[in-house]
Amino acid sequence: MRAPTWGDLVAFCKVDQWVLARQSKHAVYKKVLPDGTALQTEASRGKDRDNIGARLFHFILRVELQVSEEEFWDAIRNGEPARRPAHPAPPEAPPRPSAGLVHQLRKHVRLSDEEIGKLSKDDAVKMLNEHFSKRSD
Amino acid sequence: MDKRREAAMSYSEAKAGFSAAVRRATQEHSPVVFERQRGGREGVVVVDRDDLAQALDDHRFQTEVFLDSGRYSIALEDFGLHGTGANFDEALADLLEALRDYADDYFSQLEFYRRTPNRAKHYLPLLRFRATPADKQSELLLETDLGQVAAAS
Numbered sequence: 001m002r003a004p005t006w007g008d009l010v011a012f013c014k015v016d017q018w019v020l021a022r023q024s025k026h027a028v029y030k031k032v033l034p035d036g037t038a039l040q041t042e043a044s045r046g047k048d049r050d051n052i053g054a055r056l057f058h059f060i061l062r063v064e065l066q067v068s069e070e071e072f073w074d075a076i077r078n079g080e081p082a083r084r085p086a087h088p089a090p091p092e093a094p095p096r097p098s099a100g101l102v103h104q105l106r107k108h109v110r111l112s113d114e115e116i117g118k119l120s121k122d123d124a125v126k127m128l129n130e131h132f133s134k135r136s137d
Numbered sequence: 138m139d140k141r142r143e144a145a146m147s148y149s150e151a152k153a154g155f156s157a158a159v160r161r162a163t164q165e166h167s168p169v170v171f172e173r174q175r176g177g178r179e180g181v182v183v184v185d186r187d188d189l190a191q192a193l194d195d196h197r198f199q200t201e202v203f204l205d206s207g208r209y210s211i212a213l214e215d216f217g218l219h220g221t222g223a224n225f226d227e228a229l230a231d232l233l234e235a236l237r238d239y240a241d242d243y244f245s246q247l248e249f250y251r252r253t254p255n256r257a258k259h260y261l262p263l264l265r266f267r268a269t270p271a272d273k274q275s276e277l278l279l280e281t282d283l284g285q286v287a288a289a290s
Contacts, residue, residue, distance in 0.1 A: 053205025
């Protein structure tokens, strides 16, 4: 499958009958499922051809759209709403570090973006604890 | 002032004694209730902002950071929101804007969100967010889990 773009996300929202709720820096789409679950997603405006990025796309599918990757592409290909109940993939494992941990790593450990990109949440916690324990020696 | 009036002030009393009521809430840390005397149970509570922030401290914003080809994304799974940017600070600012917009939507359509199975629970965290001064709101997205990083927290 090709890399997903912001234009693909907008195309999905249209065929899956989401409502365009707001347009500013981003286009915000909303959809209410039959059980009352309120979904929301946003697509960067003017960046239709830009790739979303595999990890963010996985998050958008799982949490914001609540469909599997296959259901996403099928809906676009067929021009019909996604089959529901849908089957989103499980969370990415291991969990990613939080913004607070990344902020601390950048500030205190001076890690590069490349190094941060390789860390799991547990790695980040371990690295910070090691850094602060050395500093207090 | 009798016991009844200590517990709640009518709207007309509140108009006349607003400064004193705010002083009581902020300096004496005693919440003040303004209550409509006629026409139902409507009321307003004035609480010191720091007291409210402390009371809501458990309502944290659990973020997750992704890096894809050098671009940052920060996601808030509980809220179904994300921010993106060419660097960490841009992504954080983008997520902050998304959360502010969501809080505005949420409080302006509260009856709707209260009925949703996945978003009713956002009331208290968003109240904490709304009650935080605008220049401190980004710090809520940078909180480290309590006890997770002993020396940094």
